[in-house]
Amino acid sequence: MRAFFIATAVFLAVLAFDQATKVWVERAFALGESVEVFPVFALTYVRNQGAAWGLFQGAHLWLAGFGAVAVVGCCLFWRRLFGPHAWAPPLGGLLLAGIVGNLIDRVRLGYVVDFLDFHWGDAHFPCFNVADSAICVAVVALIVLQTWADRRARAEDAPAPEETAP
Secondary structure, three states: OOHHHHHHHHHHHHHHHHHHHHHHHHHOOOOOOOOEEEEEEEEEEEOOOOOOOOOOOOOOOHHHHHHHHHHHHHHHHHHHHHOOOOOHHHHHHHHHHHHHHHHHHHHHHOEEEEEEEEOOOOOOOOOOOOHHHHHHHHHHHHHHHHHHHHHHHHHOOOOOOOOOOO
């Protein structure tokens, strides 16, 4: 039960932060407006009608459907996806918050609000948002945790080295 509360708390906090930042950007910036914060970072309001990095532009209904299926799949297969790790509840909450945050945008607006703009001179990494960050952090952390768990399991299953008599 404790794991459920941790996952729910992370989910609600990240989802609220994601949606609040998107509403703020939509109210504070004109579409395409950019404000330099640091020499390599700006806040730039863009509307992404595709997936990550602008792939699949115009496929927001398909992407919304995929997001809904991903949420249901994560809930139904929680233990299989996230495993028994102590970090599973917060990382699961983080992943679901990211998926739901972008899903809300797709359903409500028909696009996703992106605004975090990292760049080096004129070279820009595609804009993203808090939900995208949550998804990426959760996926990378889950991959690292699973890799460690797999290595530990292999080490425990490996036969002990034979001892040689003197």
